[in-house]
Amino acid sequence: MRLGKTAVVLGGSAAGLCAAGALAPHFDHVLVLERDELPAGAGHRRGVPQSKHPHFLLNSGRRAIGALFPGFEDDLIAAGGLLLMPSMDAAYLDGPGWSARKRSAMTMVYGSRILIERVLRDKVRELGNVVVREGASVRGLTTHDGEITGVAFTAAEGDEHVGTDFVVDAMGRGSPVAGWLVAAGWPEPEVRTLDAKVTYTSRWYDLPAERPASWWWRHLVIMPTPDKGDHPAEHEYLVNFFPVEGNRVIACMGSWGLEMPSTTDAFVETARRVRTPLFAAAMDRCEPASPVHLTRSTGNKWRRYDRLRTPPRRLAFVGDSICAFNPFYAQGISSASGSALLLREHLSRAGQLDAGFSARFLAAQRKLLRVPWSLAMARDQGYACAAGTEKLPEWRRRIVAALSAPAFSLVVGAAREDAVVDEHFAKVFNLDESLGQMLRNPRVLTGLLRHRVRTALGRQRVPSGFDPRAEPPSTDYSAAVTR
Template sequence: MQGRTAVVLGGSVAGLCTAGVLAGHFDEVIVLERDLLPADAEHRRGVPQSKHPHFLLNSGRRAIGEIFPGFEESLIAAGGMKLMPSMDAAYCEDDGWAPRKSGSMTMVYSSRVLIERVIRDKVRAVQNIEVREGITVTGLRSHDGGTTHGRVEGVELRTAEGEEQYVAADLVVDCQGRGSSAIDWLAAAGWTAPEENTLDAKVTYTSRWYDLPPVDERPASWWWKHLVITPTQDTGDHPEEHEFLSNFFPIEGDRAIVCMGSWGIEMPRKVDTFEASVDRVRATAFGDAMRACTPTSEVHLTRSTGNKWRRFDLLDVPPIGLLTIGDSICAFNPFYAQGMSSAARSALILKEMLASGQALDLAFHEDFLARQKESLDVPWMLAMARDQAYDFATGTETVAPWRRKLVARFSWPIFNAINAASREDPYVEQSFAEVFNLDKSLKQMMRDPRFWFGIVRYRIREKLGRTVVPAGFDQRQDPPGTDWSDPANPVEHAGSTSAPTGALQ
């Protein structure tokens, strides 16, 4: 055992995963959560983003499964759906609907609230984890702040009844999210505040929840479970909704979240303007799908989407006795679905380090921060690769105008080229899936000559008319359901309205 007591600040995904890790190395683990946690999969005040779609990337899925064995099976048993996006999702790219075919990547689809409920159930089964609800953390108690001997000793708190208390701890882990006050408490105790890397691309997204129609009443063309419409690259006049990244996102209980988001555009927040915007999204199937469903919520809008990395790894003297995991240290633009998985990956790093039996001294904290930095570099680079393209973006990570123009000009075309090559080159498909799921860095992929060979070869074949999987199906029609997994023997879906060769644009 590394100590008697560990305290986790926050009972969301990051906090629960961290508690699961700590339970194997401390006599008691105390989770302090401000909200009263629901027994079932319900929204709560401390997680307003739960009303929007959440992807659990494969690296995060595996990390949570390593912390809580059986997590994926429990999530599926509770209603989560294990799907293959290339077969079960319809993607509308710049030139129209992409072809449907099998791929290497699977995902488990569910709501954020179900993911949390399943993890909470796992935590509640661990005898030495205590979750205290209705708790407001008011400060950290420490000594010798800012020196090599400085250490966080415990947590000051206030109960729901207003009683002030103190909990001594051998280790405190801050998982309070974007709004964490830990830096202020540390600064007041003598530590230097860490630098912050920031980039806010003014992303706003808006969502509404729907019940799907009964299975026997759904259109025959609904082979898909998930609809994705990417922003247009047309530089001419078009409705601003063509700039949206739009999702018809399936969740448990025969429900879906209709979500639209954009960079720098004011998004609808009322029912009438939301529905009108859905109908102006460039793929007509998106509006048709919404109207076939029954709304069950109001419209939910979120603007708190900036990227922020608090660089504890750059401190000359990090605070001993305190670690930071999740949005408390690195918050991402939610468009990229990296938050939960990045937090779980950090918790897994802590698990590996605690298993070594190393003392919780300065060397331990410096080593953890270095390894965490290496892990966070992967999603951070992906977020920067797109968000640096906008001239209205603000923060420390904005780039020179010439570089911004290059990113704006080529990021979506490169993304489309990768997707196109992936249809006929398993190596390209696997490489991109690894980057998307945070198993490989963007830098590694960009330096891979075999990857670029696959892109160039596909483009040459395309120019010569020698590609074998058709693409660019008319976005004004339903997504074609033909399965092109074997291009020599395509299998047409009974409900498809497009010819197997596609309505090429």
């Protein structure tokens, strides 16, 4: 059902493109206003600095985007995306050493952010009632009697204004919309924050034409050390050797509260001090394809528009404009596409775009965002360097810091041996289930307890802790997994 003539999306990155897909069935015309000039193919641009770092497309995001744009995943893979099973295709260094390979419930599509957005732009171009205006800088909103009625922007032709029946803010972390609403008479929304001082640095590499025989893996993951004694700072890094399209990888190192290398020489030297020599050795076999890219804007931030007594009518928010996460947890695109799909569902049931619609959508979106937000808090609240409204009292922070890593290792270890734990862990990782739901499941608790007992007795079915300084083992232990 059509709900109006014109809808406007502020921002043309992944969140805005998904929002356009959600609006297209319900409005005669959808206008996407994007400040940048968009590349014809898969290319970096100023408005998406995160594109130079690894991006996971979680299963919940794959499904949401596929519902908005049928055929998206097939098109992404046809364009070079890689459909892999991490438990079989990734060498994973966690705890004291390498994990064993086995089949699992989780698959993922690997690809760069620039490829994901290029395929999304192609899908949007197939929608006959959507127009993307490039080089358009949004300057403000016009309002009347509690609702949004128009958008002011500047383009190459000069200042313009378009009347609208609905607006979606997809302008990212730095969105100025909250300030515009305050200027128009709405109260400042409550903002929840937690910045764990995450910094990460990446460099792109071309893989060798022929992979070495020992490289059974496609993805290399090095988790921070659990060792509490003296060790190099680099052992605290979270490291990825992340495969993308075009026979390339993104070598990425990140940390909580530590300085990270920003030059190519420092990047290469730092890589030699991480927990395993495999990371630097793999880089040595590849050809550098980019300079080093460093990012520090990584804090968690949730603008609580849902708590406004009278939220603006005919306005919705998707992506980082409402809830931004520590990018380490790969939740951004999946949360944004989930919000866009939720918006489409609410529009399909809407009789009119009144205050009731705004309240219902914001309440449903709050429930959706609580899942990734709680996962981000579960880890970031344990760091002494963290700051923000969600910073814990010191005694609680110490408890979180003491329990979070062992608890995570217990779940990962149990998932290696127990298919049911593995299934629910995959759901949590992919934002299909909350951490609380998983930990309230009696069968999951039984699997965790059984794994703890077997570990204490030295009777694990699937070994772990293989020497981190040696090559990761290629043996497939799938047959040892039980239900």
